[in-house]
Amino acid sequence: MTTLSALLLTLAELCGMLLCLEAGMRIGLKRIEKSQAGIGPGFGALEGAVFGLLGLLVAFTFSGAAVRFDTKRNLIVDEANAIGTAYLRIDLLPPALQPPIREAFRQYVDAHIAVSQKMQDIPAANEEIARAVALQHDIWVLGVNACREMNYPARESLILSSFNEMFDIASARIAAGKMYTPRIILVLLATVSLVCSFLAGFDAAHRKTRSWVHTLGFAIILALTFYVIVDLEYPRVGLIRISSMDQVLVDLRATMN
Numbered sequence: 001m002t003t004l005s006a007l008l009l010t011l012a013e014l015c016g017m018l019l020c021l022e023a024g025m026r027i028g029l030k031r032i033e034k035s036q037a038g039i040g041p042g043f044g045a046l047e048g049a050v051f052g053l054l055g056l057l058v059a060f061t062f063s064g065a066a067v068r069f070d071t072k073r074n075l076i077v078d079e080a081n082a083i084g085t086a087y088l089r090i091d092l093l094p095p096a097l098q099p100p101i102r103e104a105f106r107q108y109v110d111a112h113i114a115v116s117q118k119m120q121d122i123p124a125a126n127e128e129i130a131r132a133v134a135l136q137h138d139i140w141v142l143g144v145n146a147c148r149e150m151n152y153p154a155r156e157s158l159i160l161s162s163f164n165e166m167f168d169i170a171s172a173r174i175a176a177g178k179m180y181t182p183r184i185i186l187v188l189l190a191t192v193s194l195v196c197s198f199l200a201g202f203d204a205a206h207r208k209t210r211s212w213v214h215t216l217g218f219a220i221i222l223a224l225t226f227y228v229i230v231d232l233e234y235p236r237v238g239l240i241r242i243s244s245m246d247q248v249l250v251d252l253r254a255t256m257n
Contacts, residue, residue, distance in 0.1 A: 014223035020197035028205025065232035
């Protein structure tokens with residue numbers, strides 16, 4: 001998903017709702033011409049049920065997207081803290097054994113920063129993820145060998161546990177980056193929005209006067225809500241971004257020089 005594709009989807013949804021509003025109004029006007037009975041209570045209850053379903057879909061989808069957005073943002077801070085702690089605990093190793101591990105840490109942080117910067121290029125981002133995973137293995141092997149040579153169980157536990165926590169958070173962050181609202185739910189949300197637009201247009205026909213303020217307002221508000229939900233799900237490519245949180249990793253990398 002890119003910024004352009006999200007905007008195009010939103011524009012298509014907006015145009016679709018406007019067309020459904022117009023179609024509903026025209027069909028409603030034709031019905032009024034044939035019968036003056038109007039919409040009975042049964043139809044009113046049906047409309048209420050459909051609009052209620054739309055409200056629930058928007059609420060749950062928006063809430064889920066916002067939670068995932070916060071999770072992705074918080075994991076960046078958690079990972080930076082875990083890397084910083086593990087890097088500091090390298091001081092517990094003998095000075096002669098520290099340089100190769102510190103260099104591996106620098107490359108590891110560089111790889112994670114590169115992943116964030118290349119998220120719009122999925123193949124390039126996957127290459128950086130693979131490089132980071134390979135560096136995890138290197139850091140672990142270097143750490144285990146250094147701890148064995150040091151032969152100090154208490155320090156070994158502190159160092160290796162911090163390495164393990166750092167790797168676990170990295171895995172959680174990668175997994176969180178692949179978690180989105182199922183597309184079938186977004187399709188359902190868009191479809192119900194179109195149905196509600198048609199019903200709203202059908203009901204507006206009974207007023208016999210077209211209000212562009214209400215028509216455009218209804219369609220634009222729903223379309224913007226749809227866009228914000230999609231934007232929250234893909235915070236690396238839209239207007240709502242977590243890129244500012246990447247500065248935490250950049251600042252951490254600066255302390256490693």
